């Protein structure tokens with residue numbers, strides 16, 4: 001899965017699943033631009049990969065702010081001359097109960113910074129932000145990436161990172177998140193139809209993946225709790241961020257040239273029912 005010289009954007013590529021994705025693209029030889037809500041230098045994804053520092057950058061780009069997306073995509077294209085791949089990874093949410101318990105959204109956990117607000121308005125603001133963060137931001141990123149990719153002879157490829165919470169079985173306690181992620185799956189199909197043959201659009205719906213947040217906030221603290229935590233997953237473990245990177249690299253490589261509009265479940269075989277056990281999917 002060699003992608004030497006391909007220019008890739010990974011949103012939220014500084015930590016968690018996005019970091020694993022960005023590192024796999026760097027290892028496949030690509031040029032990788034990552035973004036999050038802070039400028040970071042050097043780019044975290046390049047650490048320990050030989051020669052990666054020169055072919056990577058990280059910028060602040062809050063994808064809830066459309067102008068920031070425009071500025072970021074423009075900078076990437078000016079600097080590297082093209083854009084071949086977009087991985088719409090940034091997003092996430094906690095169950096609303098946890099948010100209401102603390103009266104504000106813990107910023108690092110949810111990826112959303114509400115700050116102190118009138119507790120009466122936590123719920124509507126939370127739902128609005130979750131939809132902006134998991135659906136509208138990725139849609140605008142895709143539209144801006146497509147505008148560049150459509151002008152290139154070799155087109156491009158987009159992968160949206162969704163969740164098992166998008167299951168038609170519903171996602172109680174993660175209502176707006178599940179709705180936003182199922183919207184992302186639907187949007188994947190629509191854009192794949194609109195943009196083929198120039199640009200392929202696919203999606204990966206994740207089960208539980210071991211990120212720092214998952215370890216810190218969701219996993220039980222005691223050893224036996226941790227051992228039992230993934231019992232509902234037929235593979236009896238959580239996934240690792242780099243494993244998502246492997247599937248993204250595949251989907252954006254020549255080997256997947258006839259895969260378009262697909263949402264691939266990557267969840268160790270987890271059925272939708274036990275999703276509730278995994279608080280922050």
Ligand SMILES: NC(=O)c1ccc[n+]([C@@H]2O[C@H](COP(=O)([O-])OP(=O)(O)OC[C@H]3O[C@@H](n4cnc5c(N)ncnc54)[C@H](OP(=O)(O)O)[C@@H]3O)[C@@H](O)[C@H]2O)c1
Pocket residue numbers: 011012013014015016017018035036037038061062063064089090091092093108109110111112133137161162163164205206207208209210211212213214280281
């Ligand atoms: N981990 C899982 O088990 C799991 C399961 C199902 C689906 N997913 C999906 O996988 C994706 C990554 O999740 P994760 O577990 O890696 O989450 P994470 O560890 O909380 O990381 C989230 C990443 O997204 C960035 N981000 C969030 N909101 C943003 C915004 N408005 N603008 C720019 N960047 C933003 C964060 O940047 P900052 O550093 O600025 O906060 C961070 O880099 C999400 O779409 C999530 O819904 C994860």
